[in-house]
Amino acid sequence: MFQIAPLPRTLEAARRDLSSPKAHVRADAAHDLGQQGRTADAPARIELLLGALSDPAPLVRRRAAVSLADLGAEEALPLLVALFADADLRVRQMAVLAVGELAQGGDREVEGRLLGLTRAGDPSIRYQALAALGGLVGRGVRSEILAAALDSDAEVRELCIRLAAEHLVEAGQVAPEVKVLFEQGARDPVARVALAAEIEALELGLDVGVARILDLLAGRLRGSEAADERRAIFLCARRGIEQAVPILTKRAFGWFGFSLDPYRWPVRGALARLGEPRAARAIGRSIEHGRWLARTLAVEAAGEAGLDQFRDSLVALRGRLELVDQDVLEQALSALPEARGG
Numbered sequence: 001m002f003q004i005a006p007l008p009r010t011l012e013a014a015r016r017d018l019s020s021p022k023a024h025v026r027a028d029a030a031h032d033l034g035q036q037g038r039t040a041d042a043p044a045r046i047e048l049l050l051g052a053l054s055d056p057a058p059l060v061r062r063r064a065a066v067s068l069a070d071l072g073a074e075e076a077l078p079l080l081v082a083l084f085a086d087a088d089l090r091v092r093q094m095a096v097l098a099v100g101e102l103a104q105g106g107d108r109e110v111e112g113r114l115l116g117l118t119r120a121g122d123p124s125i126r127y128q129a130l131a132a133l134g135g136l137v138g139r140g141v142r143s144e145i146l147a148a149a150l151d152s153d154a155e156v157r158e159l160c161i162r163l164a165a166e167h168l169v170e171a172g173q174v175a176p177e178v179k180v181l182f183e184q185g186a187r188d189p190v191a192r193v194a195l196a197a198e199i200e201a202l203e204l205g206l207d208v209g210v211a212r213i214l215d216l217l218a219g220r221l222r223g224s225e226a227a228d229e230r231r232a233i234f235l236c237a238r239r240g241i242e243q244a245v246p247i248l249t250k251r252a253f254g255w256f257g258f259s260l261d262p263y264r265w266p267v268r269g270a271l272a273r274l275g276e277p278r279a280a281r282a283i284g285r286s287i288e289h290g291r292w293l294a295r296t297l298a299v300e301a302a303g304e305a306g307l308d309q310f311r312d313s314l315v316a317l318r319g320r321l322e323l324v325d326q327d328v329l330e331q332a333l334s335a336l337p338e339a340r341g342g
Contacts, residue, residue: 008032011041015048023057030060034067046073053079058088065091069098077102081113093124100132111136118144123153130156134163142168149181154190158224161185161193165200174204182206191215192224199228202235210241217247230266237270237305245274252279269301280307287313296325303332311336 009017009032017029030052033045052064053076065083068076080102083095096117103110114136117129130148133141145168148160161182168178185197186208195212202208213232215221223229236244252267253259261267271279286298287310299317302310314333317324 008035011044011048014045018048018052023055023059026052026055026057027059027063030055030063030067033064034070038071042071046071046075049073050076050079053083058086058091061086061088061091062094065094065098069101072102074102074104077107077110081110084113084117089122089124093122093128096125096128096132100128100135103132103136105136107136115144119147123151123156126151126153127156127159130159130163134167138167146177146181149184154188154193157185157188157190158193158196161196161200162225165203169204172204174206179206183208186212191221195221195223195228196225199223199231199235202239203231210236210243213241214243214247217244217251229263233263233266233270234304237273240274242274245271245276248274249276249278252282265297265301266304268298269305269307272302272307273305280309283307284310284313287317292323292325295323296328299324299332300328303328303335306335306337308336 009029011033014029014033017025020026020029030049033049033052036042036045046068049064049068049071050073052060053068055061055064061083065080068080077099080095080099083091086092086095096114099110099114111133114129114133117125118133119126126148130141130144133144141163145160145163148156148163151157151160164178164181168175174182182197182201182204183206186194186201188194188197191212195216198208198210198213202210202213212221213235216223216229216232217236223232233248235241236248248267248271251259251261252264252271254261265283268279268282272283283298283302286294287302290298295317299314301307302314311333314329314336317329318326
């Protein structure tokens with residue numbers, strides 16, 4: 001039977017339940033207080049959550065910290081920072097996460113407290129502190145990002161690679177120490193760390209291996225970020241990775257020319273850029289004769305893969321709302337090489 005999810009508690013119901021002798025009831029109330037956004041009674045809900053930060057049950061304190069972050073309650077920052085010393089690890093973790101979402105760049109006290117957490121303590125705290133600092137100070141966390149490349153925890157090392165790509169590269173220029181970070185990351189013994197490094201390094205044009213990218217495309221490995229697979233597909237096209245062609249061909253067309261792969265259109269775009277005529281023909285047919293959804297997906301694939309041979313066909317679709325999604329069409333046209341001046 002389908003069940004309708006219950007609505008979040010009203011303010012008064014949450015106030016009542018925060019006095020319950022049962023910790024799980026108080027925790028559920030703290031969760032619900034953060035679910036309604038900045039409505040007129042938000043100040044009253046925030047006040048209740050500030051009190052819940054001192055609840056004797058760790059679960060309640062954790063839920064209250066997350067709800068305060070959801071409400072954008074910057075006034076909670078001093079109490080949340082105080083929870084960095086909480087006896088419960090998960091409370092400390094959620095407090096660091098909440099502070100990272102609420103703090104503003106330039107808050108030296110908060111930045112200093114987070115800095116103190118990046119190289120000591122539990123890996124989950126190091127991870128959240130590094131992520132929070134990346135959001136607050138960007139390039140200002142350079143030394144901490146570089147140090148995290150040697151962290152004993154794989155998730156911290158992967159985060160370091162993602163943050164390095166985001167904050168330590170300007171206009172495609174990669175400093176020698178950052179280049180070494182990516183190259184070492186690509187040789188990491190943990191597969192998902194090596195995968196992240198391969199993706200980010202290839203995006204920057206660095207010469208690293210592609211073994212983990214091929215594992216990802218073949219289904220032998222899962223990326224930790226939703227965009228990893230799509231990025232890997234088009235990196236293979238842009239970097240001319242011929243080893244990927246058999247894997248991509250199977251995904252694009254299946255065993256008998258029919259595929260239900262959710263990425264079959266991006267894969268066909270990548271194959272067409274790699275010079276596979278069968279993929280180019282499939283994209284061309286759908287652009288010219290496909291139904292609305294298939295045509296839109298083919299147009300998107302042509303743009304993402306930079307297939308300039310389809311420019312005239314795409315231009316002819318402008319204004320034809322009944323044939324293709326016009327936003328997707330314009331994005332595809334703007335992505336083609338000539339439109340970028342390349």
